[in-house]
Amino acid sequence: MHKRTFIKSGILGIFAFLLPKKARSLEYYPMPSDKKWAVLYCTGCGSARDAAIWISEGMDGIANVFDVRENPDLSQYDHIVIGGAIRGGKTSQELQDYVAGNKETLKRKIRGYFAVC
Numbered sequence: 001m002h003k004r005t006f007i008k009s010g011i012l013g014i015f016a017f018l019l020p021k022k023a024r025s026l027e028y029y030p031m032p033s034d035k036k037w038a039v040l041y042c043t044g045c046g047s048a049r050d051a052a053i054w055i056s057e058g059m060d061g062i063a064n065v066f067d068v069r070e071n072p073d074l075s076q077y078d079h080i081v082i083g084g085a086i087r088g089g090k091t092s093q094e095l096q097d098y099v100a101g102n103k104e105t106l107k108r109k110i111r112g113y114f115a116v117c
């Protein structure tokens with residue numbers, strides 16, 4: 001590979017990582033709906049993420065799906081499902097901290113829980 005081609009490819013690669021948040025592959029794209037549903041999950045190895053997406057798919061894909069590590073702002077959602085992987089008999093500390101820190105936002109909006117174990 002020529003040096004110039006190598007440099008061009010490298011620059012293009014760097015810009016690909018700077019794509020807007022919406023274009024990132026892990027972003028979940030819900031189906032359009034006037035109902036504002038969100039599924040929030042915590043995962044260690046990915047099974048709980050799969051489960052969260054299956055839950056949304058079971059709802060015709062209308063629920064947006066969030067990893068708790070993104071610290072999502074769920075204030076714009078009216079209905080929320082929360083769950084995740086169980087390790088050592090409980091969910092992750094991140095999820096526990098998120099729920100404790102967002103009680104006001106989550107209060108009266110939680111429609112279901114799930115656990116992957």
Ligand SMILES: Cc1cc2nc3c(=O)[nH]c(=O)nc-3n(C[C@H](O)[C@H](O)[C@H](O)COP(=O)(O)O)c2cc1C
Nearest residue numbers: 043044045046047048049085086087088089116117
């Ligand atoms: C270190 C460790 C601890 C676990 N502890 C429990 C547990 O206490 N109870 C349970 O039912 N499952 C337990 N599991 C099983 C996980 O819940 C299961 O593997 C789950 O699919 C992990 O989800 P994840 O892929 O989203 O991390 C444990 C798994 C690991 C690796």
